[in-house]
Amino acid sequence: MVELKDIAESIIKGNAPKVKELVKKAIDEGQDVKKVLNGGLIAGMNVVGEKFKKNEFYVPEVLIAARAMKSGMEIIKPILADKDVRGLGTIVLGTVRGDLHDIGKNLVGMMLEGGGFEVVDLGVDVSPEKFVEATKEKKAQLIGLSALLTTTMVSMKEVVETVRKSGLKDVKIMIGGAPVTQSYAEEIGADGYAPDAASAVDKAKELVKTG
Ligand code: B1M
Numbered sequence: 001m002v003e004l005k006d007i008a009e010s011i012i013k014g015n016a017p018k019v020k021e022l023v024k025k026a027i028d029e030g031q032d033v034k035k036v037l038n039g040g041l042i043a044g045m046n047v048v049g050e051k052f053k054k055n056e057f058y059v060p061e062v063l064i065a066a067r068a069m070k071s072g073m074e075i076i077k078p079i080l081a082d083k084d085v086r087g088l089g090t091i092v093l094g095t096v097r098g099d100l101h102d103i104g105k106n107l108v109g110m111m112l113e114g115g116g117f118e119v120v121d122l123g124v125d126v127s128p129e130k131f132v133e134a135t136k137e138k139k140a141q142l143i144g145l146s147a148l149l150t151t152t153m154v155s156m157k158e159v160v161e162t163v164r165k166s167g168l169k170d171v172k173i174m175i176g177g178a179p180v181t182q183s184y185a186e187e188i189g190a191d192g193y194a195p196d197a198a199s200a201v202d203k204a205k206e207l208v209k210t211g
Contacts, residue, residue: 002026004039007072011044012051014064016071023072033079041072042111042198049196062103066110073110080116088115089208091142091174092134094122096155101148104177107197108144115201117142128155128162135163135171141208144200145190147177156180157188164189172207176200 002025010018019041026036048065051057057065091112095105102124109119120138122130131143143163147153156175163171172191175184185193192207194200 001029002031004031004036004043007036007040008044008047011041011065011068011072012047014061014068016064016068019068019072020075023075027075027079033076037076037080041069041076045069045107046198059103066103066107069107069110073113077113088117088205089142090118090120090138090140091144091204092120092122092131092138092140093144093146094126094131095124095146095148096152096159097125097127098155099147099149099152100124101146101177104148104197105144105146108146108176108194108200111197111201112144112204115205117201117204128159131159132162132166132168135168136166141171142204143171143173144204145173145175145177147175147180150179153177153179153184156184156190160189174200174203174207 002022007019007022010022023036027033045065048057048062052062093105093109095102109121113119120134120140122134135143145156145159147156160173163173174192174194175190176194180193182193192203194203
């Protein structure tokens, strides 16, 4: 029987082939997919995040761990889709104009997908108009904005204003990123804020429910 802590450990070590092997084995053994996701992949990634915060890990380790997580997600995603635990809603996600940081945004996207959302990732340096366009085209219920620079946080305000003016009425906007806070979300009229990728999934679920 595969131990979920071994999957987490392989994520922390950034061992993508091992993660893939263990996840596949756990699923073949009949272990619950959501438990493998939460207790293995996400648990491992949470430790990586903590280590990064404490300066025990640097960017290369985070990237390697994220790649290992992705290799596990590749196995889990189609099963989650089969089980119809996806379909919670569609979220258009991107890093705002002027900002090229995407590691955190990518993690948020992966967690949201794992949590049951359809994610339309627009990448980095995304203009307010592009967010509006994609939201209309994909009929998304949510927009997720990421910013890592104090100088690009203002772009979030522009997105909120452009979305509100665009006629998109029931779309909720969630924001996040290292310099972003709950009070900033309130200040610019965003509907929600999440401090990390795991909370982003909870917040997205909450926003879709109240929508
Ligand atoms: Co840049 N950078 N960087 N950088 N960089 C920071 C952010 C900085 C704090 C470093 C420092 O000075 N100490 C600083 C910002 C200072 C400030 O504004 N207060 C900074 C700077 C100044 C810059 C440049 C201006 C440097 C220069 O060129 N002079 C430049 C700007 C380029 C640009 O964007 N226009 C720049 C460039 C870069 C690289 C390209 C080299 C690289 C980015 C590579 C990439 O992303 N592909 C980079 C990196 C890697 C960093 C640091 C080291 C790490 C950021 C990261 O990936 N964190 C960062 C310093 C640091 O944070 N210690 C730094 C890991 C990631 C998992 O965390 O992104 O916070 P994070 O995401 C978290 C949460 O914030 C949250 O969930 C994630 C997972 O838990 N979250 C959301 C994020 N988005 C969310 C969205 C949500 C909800 C939650 O809802 C939608």
